[in-house]
Amino acid sequence: DAKTTQPPSMDCAEGRAANLPCNHSTISGNEYVYWYRQIHSQGPQYIIHGLKNNETNEMASLIITEDRKSSTLTLPHATLRDTAVYYCILTGTASKLTFGTGTRLQVTL
Amino acid sequence: EAQVTQNPRYLITVTGKKLTVTCSQNMNHEYMSWYRQDPGLGLRQIYYSMNVEVTDKGDVPEGYKVSRKEKRNFPLILESPSPNQTSLYFCASSPRTPYSNQPQHFGDGTRLSIL
Numbered sequence: 001d002a003k004t005t006q007p008p009s010m011d012c013a014e015g016r017a018a019n020l021p022c023n024h025s026t027i028s029g030n031e032y033v034y035w036y037r038q039i040h041s042q043g044p045q046y047i048i049h050g051l052k053n054n055e056t057n058e059m060a061s062l063i064i065t066e067d068r069k070s071s072t073l074t075l076p077h078a079t080l081r082d083t084a085v086y087y088c089i090l091t092g093t094a095s096k097l098t099f100g101t102g103t104r105l106q107v108t109l
Numbered sequence: 110e111a112q113v114t115q116n117p118r119y120l121i122t123v124t125g126k127k128l129t130v131t132c133s134q135n136m137n138h139e140y141m142s143w144y145r146q147d148p149g150l151g152l153r154q155i156y157y158s159m160n161v162e163v164t165d166k167g168d169v170p171e172g173y174k175v176s177r178k179e180k181r182n183f184p185l186i187l188e189s190p191s192p193n194q195t196s197l198y199f200c201a202s203s204p205r206t207p208y209s210n211q212p213q214h215f216g217d218g219t220r221l222s223i224l
Contacts, residue, residue: 032210043113043199043215044152051210087151098168099144099152 004088009104012082018075020103022088025069032091033064035073037084038102044087047073078107111136115200115216122190123224130185130219132200140203141183142213145169145196152199158183190223197221 005023012018024033032051036044048055048062050071055062061074075082087102113134122128134141142157144167154167158177172194174186183202187194197220201213 034212036212041146041197041218041220043201043217044213046212046214049210049212098154101149101151 003098004090004100006086006088006100006103008101009106011106011108012075012078014079014107014109015077018078018082018105018107020073020075020086020088020105021070022073023070024088024090027068027090033062033068033071034089034091035060035062036087036089036099037082038087039081039084044099047086078105080107080109083107111214113200113202113214113216115198115219117219118217119220121222121224124191125189128187128190128221130187130198130200130221132183132185132216133181134183134200134202134214135181136202136204136214137180138202138204138214139180140205140211140213141177142167142201143173143175143183143185144199144201145194146199146218147196155185155198187221190221192223195221195223 032049034049035047038044048060050062050064064071085102085104087099116131139160143155144152146152153169155173156175158164161180164175197218199218200216203213204211
């Protein structure tokens, strides 16, 4: 499976936009970009996914570059409750999913 | 309420004593999967199932067994647990296989300690 690269940690002030990058330079044409987050040791929570168009839902926005080699998850107004580990993963023809170590987002006052 | 339920949530046991972690989903999902999570290693897939009676190995299947006799249940079996299987385990399900544009729903996790 293609792999993703994310920064290990990021900080964001409460109320500001949190922009989390993900590199996936070897992505295949049929692979989706998914984002999940994990708060403490709870089960990962689905956030958003996309194939090649930008996506938005009530939680976040996802921008995928035109060449699909990278993407950015945006939480428009981060709150303390958004402090979590954020995972960017790819899904494709394989039925296995590979989670990396993600980005630990710390939202501060 | 749509959910994935794992039991037990916590278990401390001893080496060699067979144990089963149950996973049940009430969403009629075809795809189910087990992960383990260890510090610094993220989530690693143990086994997955595309449908009833169809299971396959993930990245770290050694020491584990699974079965999928019914669509809603996907138990994880440790026949002879060892201390290196001490971990946080998650079960997940999705309507179909991941590549068909369907997110996974995760359970709340099972923390196993093997002494």
